[in-house]
Amino acid sequence: MSFLGRMTALFIEGYPLLIEGLRSTLLLAIFGTLFGLGIGLILITVQKLHVMDQEPFFKKTVKKFNAQLTKMYVAFFRGTPMLVQAMVFYYGLNQMGFRIGFYAAGLTVVSLNTAAYLTEVLKAGLNGLDVGQSEAALSLGMTHGQTYRLVLLPQALKNMVPAIGNELIVNIKDTAVLSVIGVGELFYMGRALASRTFLYTEAFVLVSIVYLITVLVMVELLKRISRLSDKDASRLLNSQSEVGV
Amino acid sequence: MITVENLLKDFGQGPILKDVNLTFKEGEVTVIMGPSGSGKSTLLRCLNFLEIPTEGQVMFEDITLIETPAILQAVRQEVAMVFQSFYLFNHMTALENCSLAPRKVLGLSKEVASQRAEDALVEVGLKDFLHRLPKTLSGGQKQRVAIARALAMKPKVILFDEPTSALDPENVQEVLQTIAALAAKKMTLIVVTHEMGFAKKVADRVIFMDEGNVVEDAKAHSFFIAPKTERARNFIKNLSY
Ligand SMILES: Nc1ncnc2c1ncn2[C@@H]1O[C@H](COP(=O)(O)OP(=O)(O)O)[C@@H](O)[C@H]1O
Ligand SMILES: [Mg+2]
Numbered sequence: 478m479s480f481l482g483r484m485t486a487l488f489i490e491g492y493p494l495l496i497e498g499l500r501s502t503l504l505l506a507i508f509g510t511l512f513g514l515g516i517g518l519i520l521i522t523v524q525k526l527h528v529m530d531q532e533p534f535f536k537k538t539v540k541k542f543n544a545q546l547t548k549m550y551v552a553f554f555r556g557t558p559m560l561v562q563a564m565v566f567y568y569g570l571n572q573m574g575f576r577i578g579f580y581a582a583g584l585t586v587v588s589l590n591t592a593a594y595l596t597e598v599l600k601a602g603l604n605g606l607d608v609g610q611s612e613a614a615l616s617l618g619m620t621h622g623q624t625y626r627l628v629l630l631p632q633a634l635k636n637m638v639p640a641i642g643n644e645l646i647v648n649i650k651d652t653a654v655l656s657v658i659g660v661g662e663l664f665y666m667g668r669a670l671a672s673r674t675f676l677y678t679e680a681f682v683l684v685s686i687v688y689l690i691t692v693l694v695m696v697e698l699l700k701r702i703s704r705l706s707d708k709d710a711s712r713l714l715n716s717q718s719e720v721g722v
Numbered sequence: 723m724i725t726v727e728n729l730l731k732d733f734g735q736g737p738i739l740k741d742v743n744l745t746f747k748e749g750e751v752t753v754i755m756g757p758s759g760s761g762k763s764t765l766l767r768c769l770n771f772l773e774i775p776t777e778g779q780v781m782f783e784d785i786t787l788i789e790t791p792a793i794l795q796a797v798r799q800e801v802a803m804v805f806q807s808f809y810l811f812n813h814m815t816a817l818e819n820c821s822l823a824p825r826k827v828l829g830l831s832k833e834v835a836s837q838r839a840e841d842a843l844v845e846v847g848l849k850d851f852l853h854r855l856p857k858t859l860s861g862g863q864k865q866r867v868a869i870a871r872a873l874a875m876k877p878k879v880i881l882f883d884e885p886t887s888a889l890d891p892e893n894v895q896e897v898l899q900t901i902a903a904l905a906a907k908k909m910t911l912i913v914v915t916h917e918m919g920f921a922k923k924v925a926d927r928v929i930f931m932d933e934g935n936v937v938e939d940a941k942a943h944s945f946f947i948a949p950k951t952e953r954a955r956n957f958i959k960n961l962s963y
Contacts, residue, residue, distance in 0.1 A: 529789070529791070530789060531789060531790065607807075607809065609805060609807055609809035610809060610811065610812075612772055612805070612809065613803075613805065613809035613810075613811070613868075614811075614823075615772065615794075615798065616770055616772060616798055616801075616802065616803040617798065617799075617802070617822075617823035617827060617871070617872075617875060618795045618796070618798040618799035618823060618827040618875070619795070619823060619826065619827055620791060620795060621791075623826055623827070627822060627826060628811055628822075631813050632811075632812060632813050635813055
C-alpha cells in the first residue's frame with residue numbers, strides 16, 4: 478500500500494479517536510485562554526493597585542508585597558516549561574494527597590500559564606497608554622479605581638484582542654505537552670493510534686494535518702471577528718458623516 | 723475662589739515654581755502667558771492637585787487642598803481641566819466621554835447624565851457628532867468634545883492648558899470661539915495660551931510668568947498696551963511677528 482493509501486486507511490480507522498482528541502484540545506485551549514485572561518486580570522489589578530502616600534504603613538506594605546508576589550508568579554510561569562509545570566502540578570498534588578484528574582490538572586496548568594503571559598501583555602498595554610488618559614479621568618474627579626476600571630483597563634483590553642487570539646493559537650498547539658500527564662488531547666490520541674497500528678509516521682503526519690487545519694481555521698475565525706468589530710466602527714463613521722456638517 | 727499661597731514646586735532639580743501667590747476671582751477670565759518652561763502648566767496642574775505642591779498651599783473656596791482622596795475628588799469635580807492634547811477617552815463616543823464622569827462621579831442616572839452630556843456637546847456646536855469615536859474627529863472637534871466633557875460636570879472653574887497649541891491652524895478659531903462663548907457667560911476660566919488676539923479680546927487679566935515666577939499680573943488691556951517689564955515687552959513683540 479502506498480503512503481497515501483496507508484494514511485487514508487489510518488484516518489478511516491482512527492478518526493473517532495482524533496475527533497475526541499481534537500475536542501479536548503479545543504476545550505482546553507479555549508477555556509484555558511478564558512480562565513487565563515480572568516486570572517491575568519486579577520493579577521494585573523493586584524500589581525497595579527494604587528498606593529497613596531497617606532495610607533497606613535501596614536496597608537501600603539501589604540499592597541507592595543502582593544504586587545511582588547504577582548511578579549514572582551509571572552516569572553515562575555514564564556521561566557519554566559509548561560511540560561515541567563504539568564509534571565510538578567500533577568504529581569505534586571497527588572503526592573500531597575489531593576486527587577486531581579488529568580483534565581482538571583491540564584486545564585489548571587494551561588490557565589495558570591496563559592495568565593502569566595496575558596498579565597505581561599496587559600501590563601504592556603496599560604503602560605503603553607498615554608498618562609494623559611488617567612490625568613483626564615482624575616481631573617474629572619474620578620477615583621484611582623474608577624480611572625483604572627472605566628478608562629485604562631477597557632483600552633488596554635481592546636488593544637490586546639490580537640494578543641489574546643494569538644495566545645489561543647499557541648494554546649491549541651502547546652496543550653500537546655499535557656499528554657505527559659495523560660490528558661487525552663489530540664497528540665495523545667495520535668500516539669495511541671500510532672502504537673496501536675505501528676504506523677508511526679503516518680499517525681503523526683495525520684495529527685500534524687489536524688493541528689494545521691484547526692489552527693488555520695482558528696486564525697481565519699479570529700480575523701473575521703476583528704474585521705467585524707472594525708466594520709462596526711466604520712459603519713458608525715459613515716452613517717454619522719452623512720448627517721455631519 | 724482659588725487662592726495660591728507661597729506655592730513652591732520642585733521636581734527634584736531645583737524649584738520650577740518659586741513662591742507664587744495668586745488669587746482667582748469668580749467670573750474672571752485669566753490668561754497666563756510666558757516662555758516655554760516658565761512653569762505655566764505646572765502652576766495650572768497645582769490648582770487641581772494633578773501636581774502636589776512641594777511647599778505652600780492652594781485653596782479652593784474655603785477648602786484647603788490636601789492629598790486626601792475625598793478632598794481631591796470633591797475639588798476636581800468643581801475645577802475642570804482641558805489639556806493641550808485633548809486626552810479624550812479613545813474607547814468611547816463623544817457622548818460617552820461627556821457622560822462618564824457625571825454618571826460615575828456625580829452619581830447621576832444614565833438618562834440624566836446623557837442629557838447633560840448632549841446639552842454640553844450642543845453648546846460646543848457638536849450636536850451632529852454625539853456618537854462619533856474620537857479617532858474620527860478633527861483636532862478642533864476633539865478639543866471641543868474635551869471642553870464639553872468639562873462642561874458636563876458643571877464646574878465652577880475650567881483650567882485650559884494651551885488648548886489650541888496641538889491644533890492645525892484652521893482648527894484654532896473654532897476652539898477659541900468656543901472658549902470665548904464660555905467667557906461671555908461669565909464662567910471662571912484660567913487659560914494658558916499664546917493667542918494674543920484671544921487674550922486681548924477675552925481676558926480680564928493677564929499673568930505673565932518667567933522662570934517659575936509671576937513677573938506681571940495686570941488687567942488685560944493695560945498689560946498689552948504697556949507691559950511693565952522688559953521681558954514681557956520682548957515676549958509680546960516676538961508673538962506679534
Ligand atoms: N513631572 C515633571 N518632572 C520633572 N520636571 C518637570 C515635570 N513637569 C515639568 N517639569 C519641568 O518644569 C519646568 C516647567 O514646565 P512647565 O510647567 O510645563 O512649563 P510651561 O508649561 O510654562 O512650558 C520645565 O523645565 C519642565 O522640564
Ligand atoms: Mg506647558
